[in-house]
Amino acid sequence: VKINEKYRMTNQRQVILEEIQKVRTHPTADEIYQMVRRRIPNISLGTVYRNLEILHECGLIKKLELGRSQKRFDGYIDEHYHIRCMQCGKVGDLAMDVSHLLDQASMSGSDFKILDHRLEFLGICAECQLKKVEKTH
């Protein structure tokens, strides 16, 4: 019952992974902690943090470190970008091709060797757009 040479697949780790993969809400560590506690009531927050880091290191989940202080995690590991609501903080997915970005950046006269990029969009989600209209009336 191993992930690889370095890590074992423990029950805690398995449940954390399953809970993340169940949702598309890009939960925070604490939200995941709450989800997992329903199945393992005495799990500790430290264990959740440790395992999120390990699952990310093993490529089994994504870690979103954009913008806000609080990290979010994503069980869908295919490449995609995210958009965050400036009002309620909700994070959504965005499917778009920006493979040309890296090439373009490499030409931009910096002496860095460019390896990766982080991109997030900001906007107002559908629900908050409605709220705004309601407020105005």
Add this chain to the structure above:
Amino acid sequence: VKINEKYRMTNQRQVILEEIQKVRTHPTADEIYQMVRRRIPNISLGTVYRNLEILHECGLIKKLELGRSQKRFDGYIDEHYHIRCMQCGKVGDLAMDVSHLLDQASMSGSDFKILDHRLEFLGICAECQLKKVEKTH
């Protein structure tokens, strides 16, 4: 001696702004605190934080909140992107046009109203590339 209806331009505020505009190193709040302390030795870190927030609100400086936990500030407010060294953490500038990004994102089948984006590149700076070579030999 006012910035606008809401804020005055105090000596602390003025010195903080000047020090940021002097450099192109994208300093952190604490680095700015050290720079300003040479001119106002008894200034407090809290004042630096408060004023960085206000200067940003007034559009006089940029606030970089990408990736890492620590915020960085930039006295050059023309639009440009940044690249961060994955080894030493140094932040550099990048001049490239990605105005098409927002349009492209708007078409990507999300129900958000897209208003802004944050983009940063990651790589290895020139100095760290040299260090790596030295290490290998």
Add this chain to the structure above:
DNA sequence: ATTGTTGCAAAGGGTTTGCACGTAA
């Protein structure tokens, strides 16, 4: 035996905030 994992609680780092005092309009 050795290496990895856990729960717990404490510490950590960067940032924000309450307060009483000071200062400009």
Add this chain to the structure above:
DNA sequence: TTACGTGCAAACCCTTTGCAACAAT
């Protein structure tokens, strides 16, 4: 005489870490 700004220190939030016990190879 009101609204804004300051220094100081404590609080804050999220995250990491030290530790002793436990579990798997």
